[in-house]
Amino acid sequence: MLDLMPALAAWPPAATGGRCAVATVVGAGGSVPRPVGTSMLVSESGDVLGSLSGGCVEGAVVAVALEVMADGGTRREFFGYSAEDAFAVGLTCGGELEVHIELLADTLGGLRPEGLATLDAHDPGPGLALIRRIDAASPEDALSPRGARFGRGTGSPRGAGAVVIPDPARYQVAQSDAVAALLGVAGDGARSLLRAAAAQIEPLLRTGTTGVVRLAAESGCSGDAAAGRPAAEPLTLLVESRLPPARMLVFGANDFGAALVPAARLLGYHVTLCDARPAFARQERFAAAEEVVTDWPHRYLAAEAAAGRLDARTVVCVLTHDPKFDIPLLQTALGLDLAYVGAMGSRRSHAQRLESLLAAGVAPGELERLHSPIGLDLGAVTPAEVAVSITAELVAGRSRSAQGLSLKHGSGPIHRYPTPEALTPPAPTPHHTPHYQEMPWT
Template identity: 40%
Template structure:
């Protein structure tokens, strides 16, 4: 959703209500990654995209429906085992999409914080009663809805948090937005916002301990500048959420009807993929024997939480899965060496949305006239500048270092430091002969083979590049392949995935009851 925050911020300032559809999980060759969004306002204006065109029409209608009902829903689009071409996504793959109505024009003040003691009931019991309440609420919803239904109090809370996240992103403030995308129906779409240092806005509404753990995990993704999913388990017995991977790399739907039933909610439906499974989910949610629909069952669950949950997991069987979207400053690309190849690389780096710095010890070359596209030009010895940036905490795991100086007196002291930093990429220009000489110099000053193996040299992929622009493209291609887990081989005739995910393991957290 944050990819269209600037446009949404204008809508909020104009008081325009809207519904936003966000990709929360993908599998196969889904064209957009988790966090991609499409929004529709009450006038029917649409911005953004969730599928590159495959299912935009259906999602547009779902957004309009959400504006009418005021309900948050989770939908799935894609293939099924029994239907080769399910509704939409003819390009292949499965996507799960969360549709949330947002009231920009009339958001009431925040309700008072509940005063219930966290020690009075466990998280598992809390989630169980929420699941039961969700099922009961569905059973009692026979009355006709008005043409445009305002969101519930929970919806107002989510609207406030989403609006705060939109404003922060539009203003360039670092923060992360966490939303419940799977779990008890009463929590679906709930949101909280986390800023650096752990400051929190909003609540997931289930239990204070759920907010605490969610805040910690969201802050961890914010520190890494990552967007991904996190599963907060209510015990070792839960099998849900297995369909979600960090950064959206896992399959969207899990491997079986049982898994989807355990993790699904009454609000979730299935567009073309595993239709029977979706129907089963509603049936399972309606019975709700484990969580307890009546008061006595809920009391028993709460009483047994401290003993049974630790041994067998949550009685309700529903972990909570969060989509966490991080909004952080652009990743850094630092280009050492103010040469013609650097000028082309600066342009490509800006195109890839890096904040690009050019550093060179020679003031005659490091000038704005030579590098008009650079965000920053620094005249300093490369290794000294890198040390200063590290000391100031201005380097992170997304930082890219490109050493184009091609001169041992600059390269060696710089690489000695660079290869020991937790940055994303370190590449150095030079011939193979230069590379071998450089390795020997680095070994002689104490670098290990593990550290040397991090060096991408000669820099770039083999594209047969000759010109500065072609060389810059070669370097950029290697940076992207390194970031996304690509192989660099032609896709024609290959049997490798088109879209890679370098961190596809689900982040699981143990019982917090």
């Protein structure tokens, strides 16, 4: 929902006070197009803002959203893959989605769409978080089969509204009357439940991530077996948190820096380009960076750290390829708590760089944090390809995937230029008659 909030005030159905519903992915399994927290808005006239699955379940979700707007309740729908029923609404990718649908007014609580105009997706200030109640209305509703593949609603929620948090990194859940009201608790029992909630919610707020939090229901979790009543569903909250964009510091006003700056901005980084040479740094091709700084790299990095403008999400990419800049810069960077430190260069320059850093007093353990040569082993050659290699390594590091594919773990040449044989297209076969001029991959 947070991804849609900056556009909500300008979306005509919401801006004009029309009735709208919000559908949000609150559970996902297997191969699914979008993660938990992805939302889509639907108006009374069927207008849509956003997407949940790329098309395969949107039609069914719109139909349920219209029902929600008609009766004022909420629904929880399940979508999966059905090989038995070719006409069923499901996910062709084979995954499973759990979608919560409610009125937009309940999602935002007292926050009106026009009050969201100041929320900027690219510059959210100290950040923003949204905590929503998504559990079912009663224990009987919770019995709706979670294994059902398609469209099984579970009634309206016990809780209502949401808590909007303007500074999630500093928010104290245990002292929050707003969260207590959202949970429907008060008195002496409220603090113990809030402490339990804080233990799960605050890590999500602090890291700017999205997740579902479940807490023991107020009436207990044992139910009433003698009366045939099931256990109450846990209090369930959807927590979405967005922190200010992480910083990327690109050192090196060259072709590789010019390619990396816009690529990094596509990933949501706040990008600063730094170079000690004014004639290079002030070139127009670096205008995509939020900041362009002319200073000695290690001096600028140390000053930013001393001013508290770096954190554990900050990325440093050293593209200067010049020992007089690289060594003091990397020595400074490896002494800081940063998410990523990478340096461009050949394997020979990397070996020389390690020797120089060891001689400068950098501990061997700190050198293990250095991504050098920088990037994933994609066979990148051009500046644009190298930018893809670097950003791919950053994405892989976030998800802890592509293990062993980094250039730092490999051997042999970094750049593998295609041979003439590789550029020769295959001869047409009797079953392959090209209707266009085939071009070699480059």
